[in-house]
Amino acid sequence: MTSMPRQHITQKKIAEHVQRLGELYPPIPLDSVDRTIKRPGLVAKKFGHVIDYLARVELEVDRNVLELLVLLPDADETNKTFYADVWQPQEIQHGLILDRLQQDLGRAPAKPHLDVSFPIRILGALAHLKPIQDIARLMYFLTGASTERQAVLAYNHINRGMQHLDETAISETIITPIKQQEPGHFAFYQMSATAMIQDKVLRPWQLFLTRVMREKSYHLVGTNQMKNFKADMGAVIVDLGLDRDLEGYAREVGRVENRLLWAHKQGMEFPPYILKALRESVDLYRERLERGLKLA
Ligand SMILES: [Fe+2]
Numbered sequence: 113m114t115s116m117p118r119q120h121i122t123q124k125k126i127a128e129h130v131q132r133l134g135e136l137y138p139p140i141p142l143d144s145v146d147r148t149i150k151r152p153g154l155v156a157k158k159f160g161h162v163i164d165y166l167a168r169v170e171l172e173v174d175r176n177v178l179e180l181l182v183l184l185p186d187a188d189e190t191n192k193t194f195y196a197d198v199w200q201p202q203e204i205q206h207g208l209i210l211d212r213l214q215q216d217l218g219r220a221p222a223k224p225h226l227d228v229s230f231p232i233r234i235l236g237a238l239a240h241l242k243p244i245q246d247i248a249r250l251m252y253f254l255t256g257a258s259t260e261r262q263a264v265l266a267y268n269h270i271n272r273g274m275q276h277l278d279e280t281a282i283s284e285t286i287i288t289p290i291k292q293q294e295p296g297h298f299a300f301y302q303m304s305a306t307a308m309i310q311d312k313v314l315r316p317w318q319l320f321l322t323r324v325m326r327e328k329s330y331h332l333v334g335t336n337q338m339k340n341f342k343a344d345m346g347a348v349i350v351d352l353g354l355d356r357d358l359e360g361y362a363r364e365v366g367r368v369e370n371r372l373l374w375a376h377k378q379g380m381e382f383p384p385y386i387l388k389a390l391r392e393s394v395d396l397y398r399e400r401l402e403r404g405l406k407l408a
């Protein structure tokens with residue numbers, strides 16, 4: 113496969129991207145939503161769980177901001193503008209809108225998990241050392257790219273599903289506006305990570321350590337390294353039909369990281385730990401289903 117020649121990503125380009133996102137996409141107001149649901153029972157049955165999951169993850173943006181402050185004590189102006197003026201205000205609205213939708217569907221409100229985990233605190237304590245700070249920054253951008261890509265894919269699938277169910281109001285006034293904001297987030301993380309590699313910010317030992325840490329700590333969006341959430345994510349994967357081609361999904365989610373961290377592994381399509389995480393989630397969900405069947 114030949115890859116397209118890539119443009120050099122300058123800090124100026126990233127700053128302009130952030131500014132454009134802020135101008136193009138103000139946070140979605142709650143009252144812009146048309147709350148008509150034609151068949152709430154059917155929507156809840158098909159997508160209730162997926163909406164619960166996404167509402168929780170979007171509402172956890174406030175924890176993500178805390179993590180970021182811990183991990184990147186020296187964030188520059190562009191990063192600060194992105195998370196404070198663009199990303200957090202957009203994501204929190206996604207969460208509030210989806211949380212209200214799930215309640216309109218008769219489901220319980222989301223319970224976001226807002227504690228910063230212990231490993232992040234440790235890494236944060238070390239991040240005051242410049243070489244570790246650079247590693248933490250690359251890890252943060254790679255996590256962001258992977259997470260936002262998963263969001264883009266999930267919203268694409270849900271939107272098709274809602275259109276299929278003829279739930280026009282949900283599709284046009286909830287999912288479509290949310291879906292429009294996610295690719296810009298993905299692009300920010302993707303550009304930021306790419307710039308760090310292009311500019312050779314990290315020495316070989318730092319890149320080596322980043323690879324090891326990605327292998328050890330990679331997790332899917334919203335699983336927070338917890339078994340229960342991993343099984344929930346497995347249910348999302350199955351409900352969206354993504355389990356039919358887990359490798360294709362791993363390729364989509366892992367493209368950026370494969371190109372930036374693993375280019376020396378000729379012919380590898382995605383980092384193996386991504387497929388492993390996907391399989392683990394699906395397996396945990398199936399085990400839970402079986403346990404449920406046994407109890408019933
Ligand atoms: Fe979002």
Ligand SMILES: [Fe+2]
Pocket residue numbers: 203260263293294297
């Ligand atoms: Fe996002």
